[in-house]
Amino acid sequence: MRILTGKTALVTGGSRGIGRGIAERLARDGALVGVHYGSGEAAALETVAAIRANGGRAFPVGCELGVPGDAGTLYGAFDAGMRDEDAEPGLDILVNNAAVSGSGRVDDIAPDNFDRLMAVNVKAPLFLVQQGLKRLRDGGRIINVSSVVVKHAFPESVTYAMTKGALETMTLTLAKGLGARGITVNAVAPGFVATDMNMRRRQTAEARSALAAHSVFNRVGRPADIADVVAFLASDDSRWITGQCIDVSGGTGL
Ligand code: NDP
Numbered sequence: 001m002r003i004l005t006g007k008t009a010l011v012t013g014g015s016r017g018i019g020r021g022i023a024e025r026l027a028r029d030g031a032l033v034g035v036h037y038g039s040g041e042a043a044a045l046e047t048v049a050a051i052r053a054n055g056g057r058a059f060p061v062g063c064e065l066g067v068p069g070d071a072g073t074l075y076g077a078f079d080a081g082m083r084d085e086d087a088e089p090g091l092d093i094l095v096n097n098a099a100v101s102g103s104g105r106v107d108d109i110a111p112d113n114f115d116r117l118m119a120v121n122v123k124a125p126l127f128l129v130q131q132g133l134k135r136l137r138d139g140g141r142i143i144n145v146s147s148v149v150v151k152h153a154f155p156e157s158v159t160y161a162m163t164k165g166a167l168e169t170m171t172l173t174l175a176k177g178l179g180a181r182g183i184t185v186n187a188v189a190p191g192f193v194a195t196d197m198n199m200r201r202r203q204t205a206e207a208r209s210a211l212a213a214h215s216v217f218n219r220v221g222r223p224a225d226i227a228d229v230v231a232f233l234a235s236d237d238s239r240w241i242t243g244q245c246i247d248v249s250g251g252t253g254l
Pocket of ligand 1: 012013016036063065099145190193196197198
């Protein structure tokens with residue numbers, strides 16, 4: 001039996017990038033995984049197909065985040081997917097991974113863009129937790145995907161960094177509030193990872209090697225580098241850790 005057999009996970013933004021790596025890893029550990037996506041259904045279906053081809057269980061969960069009523073819409077799709085899978089209602093592992101970046105320097109921040117980043121990166125995870133609590137079983141796991149930008153200043157990403165700071169504060173605060181139910185709440189803070197978020201705007205070899213140079217290992221991170229730590233936080237092995245943010249950046253900023 002695998003370590004997450006019998007558990008159910010929901011990974012927001014599980015269709016691509018780091019989220020896909022997390023969804024695949026949790027499924028490999030035996031969890032039934034809701035693979036959430038916003039507009040890219042094809043990528044979600046591809047991820048679900050890859051998990052199934054590998055002997056795992058997964059289903060797609062479509063819902064745009066950052067719009068009014070998003071959490072309720074998402075759980076409606078999640079519950080429908082669970083019924084299709086003939087799974088017991090309930091949730092054991094919630095991974096708040098979906099986010100948008102690209103906020104700019106302080107002079108460039110537009111109020112609309114600020115509101116959007118806050119809505120997707122902060123408000124959506126908070127209300128996904130709030131509405132997830134009645135599904136989340138005691139002893140469950142909430143794992144938030146933050147970023148090294150909270151601890152290391154990147155002046156070109158002011159709003160984005162602020163959203164991740166808020167997510168880490170949410171992690172700390174909820175951890176104390178949910179301890180009585182045995183639910184742990186932790187975060188991971190990746191450095192630069194090879195996903196669309198980074199690579200689309202860095203097409204040259206120079207730009208990519210500058211990104212790699214942030215890590216003491218002189219490479220850009222892979223989704224699996226993050227997923228393996230999330231899998232640890234999702235497992236029983238992490239039961240005595242809560243309210244923490246684990247740096248998974250390959251030594252960025254050392
Ligand atoms: P990607 O841009 O590669 O993927 C983003 C995922 O989130 C997609 O599945 C996307 O779905 C979903 N998503 C984004 N916006 C929305 C929305 N408004 N509504 C619904 N779904 C949405 O991101 P990464 O994999 O790079 O990043 C994942 C997490 O890791 C984020 O929290 C990011 O901040 C964090 N991170 C990333 C780093 C990196 O270097 N890549 C570094 C540090 C942290 P769809 O395609 O359907 O819109």
